[in-house]
Amino acid sequence: MSYAVETRELTRIFAGKKKRRRRAAEEVDESVGPVTALDQVSLKIEEGELFGMLGPNGAGKTTLIKILATLLLPTSGQALVAGHDVTKDPFPIRQVINMVSGGETSGYGLLTARENIWMFSQFYGVPSNVSNSRIDELMHIFGLWDKRNAKVRMLSTGQRQKMNMIRGFVTDPDILFLDEPTLGLDVNAARTIREYVMNWVRGQKGKTVLLTTHYMAEADQMCDRIAIIDKGKILACDTPENLKRMIRTETTFRLEVDAIRDLTTFSTLQGVKNFSHKDDIAKNRSFLTFILEDEGPVAEILSTITSQGKKVHSLQKSEPTLEDVFISMVGRGFE
């Protein structure tokens, strides 16, 4: 079996910083200790896979992608991309990879969208005639043809992200790193990108995508396998179905209640495996998700809420989602 990406106990620690801050009349040195962004991460991504990394902000997803893209050196461990070590042999890796990040602002505002993409293709040695014909084709697919001659500074966020995606595909990489590619995009633009990525991987042999996202539905819909990462550690790695099956024996309940502040009681209730909450300040509501061993504790949960004088607006038993898997493992949601 050939792996597109393989990491062995990959660790990345960012050195601490000393920050000097002025508080009132005194100056204080504040030391920020070393941050372990990746902690002994071992992964194997097969050639032809659409692999997802799911985790909240700061989980270590981007750090992993930067190491794999030869932009950052690991502190310890090993990372192989297309069989080559990112530290010792980056040149052959760079020939076969590309990367697109969400919210990217790359390129030059004075150049047109077409010129920008062409420029980046030159850094991979793609002949101009080949690159121009690929650009035209991709611009049609991504619905950017009408904007091909518009200066980049005149493009909207969505159009710009489509341009970035075309930049990623124009070099015909074997391995594509997508770091939150649909971040901040509208539904249609995000759908176009998702569909193209899925077709690109599945429609031809030997193409691999490593996608990082914190959109559960996106990971669920697109990925062959998903690794759940938090605080630099891989918590689980399997197909979306298997991950959800892991907690199928458990029961998930979602409640919408009046804004609730005291949450400590819930964690002490018998049968509550984990729970998360999200507040909607505008509506003065709290949304609670409980992962329960069985339906037993539901009555007690409801009585705990009503005893605080709060009203329960809805109660729903639901099929487990990837977010529930995450809550079950970590004890909190993504936000």
Added chain:
Amino acid sequence: MSEAKARRSDLRYRIGLNLRAVKGRSYPRIVGANREPSWIFFEALLPLLGIAAYVFIYQFFGGQALAAITTKTAAAPWGMCGHDPCANAAAQSAAAAAVGANTNALVASVVLGGTMVAFWLNVLWSMASQLYWEKEIGNLQLYMMAPMNRMALLGGMAVGGMVMTSMRAVSTLVAGVLVFGVVFQVASPLLLLAVFFATLIALYGLGMMFASLYLLWGREAWNLSALMEEPIFFSSGFYFPLGGLLKIPGWGPAIAIAGSFIPASLGLDALRQLTLGSTAFGGNFWIFSVTTELGILVGMAVLFLILARYCLAYLETLAKREGKLTSRHQ
């Protein structure tokens, strides 16, 4: 990854890759920058105002010297030739001609210096600090992830900068000639071109070396560029023949020697000799002969390019280890 899909790594492929990279990276500077016609005002006409002050000072002193020669008194019936009265009408004419030639040479020196200022500013702010800007807008990580050689990236920036700035410099030169009526006498056009290109390559080689510093230190390296702007204007003799400093006892030669480490200094000195004649200013204000200066410039070009290559490789590794290569807002 299967062997069938292994990518090429032979020399021919690498040369093609890096030439395309140079072409790609120079494109935004050559094409993009000229899409805003306002540059003609800001970068060709405004520098004229900068050099105009020096031109008017030199023309004023030239006028004073000419007035002293042409003013007849009882003690000096043919005017003053320096500190002594002119011996006869022929001596007076010769002295007046020398003043005219020296004034033209000084004004021409300023105009040439003004064009070289454009290159120096481009090297400092668009070459050295460019990687900082690239990091801020998110391009740097895309550059560093690409298989091209890093020198191709810097080479593209340099080629684009040279072409773009040459257009601006030529505009300033033409405007200077038309407005200030400067006369140039080019005896060896090929040597002139050789000196010009050797100066540019050495100058941009220096800029490429500085560029690597920005990879690691980001905005902190900004002070270096700021520090090198105005003092270099003086120590490189942008607005006067640098050899003049050698005549000032004490600090003069020290400044002239220090300034000579900037390729623009010797390049400008050689260009002035080639466009004004080596006998201008009585042949007293030149640092070395043109051929010696050309040799030093070629040596500097090679040295700076090699240093840039190693500095960039070292600092890139260091920046990747410290995680500063792609972290913005440093």
